[in-house]
Amino acid sequence: HKESYEKLHPTGPKHDYAWHTEAMDRAMQGGIDDVGLGVLFGLESYRYEFAALLMHAEHLEAVYGVGPHTISVPRIRRADDIDPSMFSNAVDDETFYKVVACIRVAVPYTGMIVSTRESRECRERLLHLGVSQISGGSRTSVGGYCEPEPEDENSAQFEVSDRRTLDEVVRWLIDLGYIPSFCTACYREGRTGDRFMSLCKSGQIQNCCHPNALMTLMEYLEDYASAETKAAGEALILKELGSIPSEKVRQIVVHNLEKIRNGSRDFRL
Ligand code: SF4
Known part of the structure; x- marks a missing residue:
């Protein structure tokens, strides 16, 4: 005004x-x-x-x-x-x-x-x-x-x-049933502007957001989370893996989660 x-x-x-x-x-x-x-x-x-x-x-x-x-x-x-x-x-x-x-x-x-x-x-x-x-x-x-x-x-x-604290907020989101995501994949992949919006409007972005949320949450759990938050987060990730509709994508995510546990970082779809 x-x-x-x-x-x-x-x-x-x-x-x-x-x-x-x-x-x-x-x-x-x-x-x-x-x-x-x-x-x-x-x-x-x-x-x-x-x-x-x-x-x-x-x-x-x-x-x-x-x-x-x-x-x-x-x-x-x-x-x-x-x-x-x-x-x-x-x-x-x-x-x-x-x-x-x-x-x-x-x-x-x-x-x-x-x-x-x-x-x-x-x-x-x-x-x-x-x-x-x-x-x-x-x-x-x-x-x-x-x-x-x-x-x-x-x-x-x-x-x-x-x-x-951030750990308390992450735990709270998990307890509420949300997936705390640290994803920035679209910026990293150059998926911005009209490219991004067309994926959003068709709903296809969900095929990226959900797997990326699981992988970035795992990174957070490995690097920063308290023991309680880590246990709650890992249980959530396990449950959420079952809702990835594509078997191929699920296999990629499972593979990447294992790599994250072993110290690799920065996976994204
Ligand atoms: S994949 Fe989804 S969560 Fe990740 S940056 Fe793009 S829109 Fe955001």
Whole structure:
């Protein structure tokens, strides 16, 4: 929303609304064929932001033949210099869930991202509604990944609601019946832009995502997981192998999983 945006960015390089909003067009014109969108819900009416977000996605699809690769759904949360009650458009949980569900239905091919700024309970609900990417073990303060964050950390950009470690988040996803995937195969294979979208729209991408999820999860379990998470993850992988429809693909995955156990890395379909 132009007027709200300009009010909140009175000066500085981000002040130019058009330059900011057209960044994805410039990226696509410059040859970057995977771009992400997202609005910070709560600054303006969620109805306006929701419609504008989908119109932006529609614009990219119409002009470049490829819609957004991902959509992030941040909303105003408490941070050291923000009091959400000051924002009359702040979105409550129930409304937020409806917004996410409607985005999911409107752009079924697009990855949806939610951050650790949302609570565990909220993220669990959002996963059921179609969120496909979540972070874990995030630090929002400057240098936070190099040094432990003190209790009264005051350089944090946002308050993190979900403070669990990555291992705890992975275990939680496994317990919920999801397969935590660390796959980046499409980027590595150059499956981006319209190539990626055609696979997505036909549903064929699932033949890559599912096996890749199992193999990348195995790498995580071997290299980083606690003993409990490793046991739970291996049981999940064993169960999921049975749902790979192609016998040939299943054999490849079984073979690669064995290689991963023996120290090899970076397999993908
Ligand atoms: S194959 Fe991997 S990178 Fe490609 S869409 Fe599936 S999960 Fe994402």
